[in-house]
Amino acid sequence: MVLGSGETLLIGRAPQLPDDRPETQLRFTAYPLPSCAPHVSRLLGEVIVGDETVRLRWHSRTAAQLSSLFDAPAGARRVVLSDTVTVQLDEGENQLLVLRGKQVGDDLLLVVDVVRMDTSVTRPIPLPALQDLDAAPTKDAPGLVPGGREWFVALALAEPWLAGDDDYPRPPTNREIYERVLGWHGYAWNLERTQRVDDAIRRVAAVAFGPREDPFRSEAGRNLRNIRFAVARRAAEVRLVTAQDLAAANRAAAARHRS
Incomplete structure (x- = not known):
């Protein structure tokens, strides 16, 4: 999937617009992640493409790590994501690892490649009918009994x-x-x-x-x-x-x- 300036990608198990985003803004697209575990949030985060920067805004308590591998200013880095955190992605390859994100218990890996390109090759992507408004509520992640x-x-x-x-x-x-x-x-x-x-x-x-x-x-x-x-x-x-x-x-x- 290719995004250009002014566009936003919503990612998660069954993503939909956050409550603070007006539906009149049409430059959003939703990407339901395949084979998600039921405890993965409907909306994990937003990849927001600006004129000069690309940001990732995290909306979930689901544990995840962001790694920039190649062109990070100070070399490779790793950021642990938590709810409400916003981070700027580095130019080049950024790997987003959603811990225990798959149904089978494996981690779920997504790659966001930030490159400078001719803006004429992209156009606004309207929010498609991929939103599953009737998706099941998010379940609790596998855990241990507190105090056990x-x-x-x-x-x-x-x-x-x-x-x-x-x-x-x-x-x-x-x-x-x-x-x-x-x-x-x-x-x-x-x-x-x-x-x-x-x-x-x-x-x-x-x-x-x-x-x-x-x-x-x-x-x-x-x-x-x-x-x-x-x-x-x-x-x-x-x-x-x-x-x-x-x-x-x-x-x-x-x-x-x-x-």
């Missing part, structure tokens, strides 16, 4: 990434995970047993990656520490646990210790 054993294990595993310590040299050990969960919750189920921590991490991986990309299934023989590192980062990226969850757990632990 696997949820706390994911919180402990992903803590360095949630706290902004991306250069943490290694994933937490089973003993460290047990001690963190005990400190937060006051009760650690049976996580003092190493096998129980391993089992919980496998369940976290299955939710974070989906069945087809689960590293415990697809990477036989891979170093388990590397897998644990990947699961920790992925749990943070797809927001199985968040920085807000970490702050709340720390507050609850501090309040319990004071009492």
